[in-house]
Amino acid sequence: DTEVTQTPKHLVMGMTNKKSLKCEQHMGHRAMYWYKQKAKKPPELMFVYSYEKLSINESVPSRFSPECPNSSLLNLHLHALQPEDSALYLCASSPPGRSIYGYTFGSGTRLTVV
Amino acid sequence: GQQLNQSPQSMFIQEGEDVSMNCTSSSIFNTWLWYKQDPGEGPVLLIALYKAGELTSNGRLTAQFGITRKDSFLNISASIPSDVGIYFCGNAGNMLTFGGGTRLMVKP
Numbered sequence: 405d406t407e408v409t410q411t412p413k414h415l416v417m418g419m420t421n422k423k424s425l426k427c428e429q430h431m432g433h434r435a436m437y438w439y440k441q442k443a444k445k446p447p448e449l450m451f452v453y454s455y456e457k458l459s460i461n462e463s464v465p466s467r468f469s470p471e472c473p474n475s476s477l478l479n480l481h482l483h484a485l486q487p488e489d490s491a492l493y494l495c496a497s498s499p500p501g502r503s504i505y506g507y508t509f510g511s512g513t514r515l516t517v518v
Numbered sequence: 519g520q521q522l523n524q525s526p527q528s529m530f531i532q533e534g535e536d537v538s539m540n541c542t543s544s545s546i547f548n549t550w551l552w553y554k555q556d557p558g559e560g561p562v563l564l565i566a567l568y569k570a571g572e573l574t575s576n577g578r579l580t581a582q583f584g585i586t587r588k589d590s591f592l593n594i595s596a597s598i599p600s601d602v603g604i605y606f607c608g609n610a611g612n613m614l615t616f617g618g619g620t621r622l623m624v625k626p
Contacts, residue, residue, distance in 0.1 A: 446616035509560030
């Protein structure tokens, strides 16, 4: 299995809602990442998990809360988002410390905040 | 932080034409990665380069790691409609960061 699976593919939420994005991989990768991509822009790193521990938080607002319950799963909990948080959220994985071989990305969750 | 400058930002070409895009950096890199992103999908790795001067091909795609280690280019020969998408260069240091992207449009 060489895929990263993200659910849901599309999500519309209100500013007072709480929702979660899910990411799963079965490649044995012990590093997982959340990226945010706005229209016509490159993906921007949000969080890095290595061996299920948060290793990098790129100054992301606390309304985004990541969680890595096990080596195959990565969640992103969303609460009190703003319309400007609407974007494509991408999950990726790689062997830790082996980013030179590239990351495997999921297809993303298209999030719209209304 | 490091900056990756990718050009051109967009290209609109005729099917069958060759395409060239490049990426430059303010820092020396040890690795260059080239990704393609189709609409509604995540980026997919096309080519990885690990050594200055290295020239690597993947089908109709050819990429080179610049001798100065501060630049790389990607060529696509004989473009076809399915080449449409956004091409990103990337650096893999502690984490993967992307250039601004080149949006390729192909006219049949």
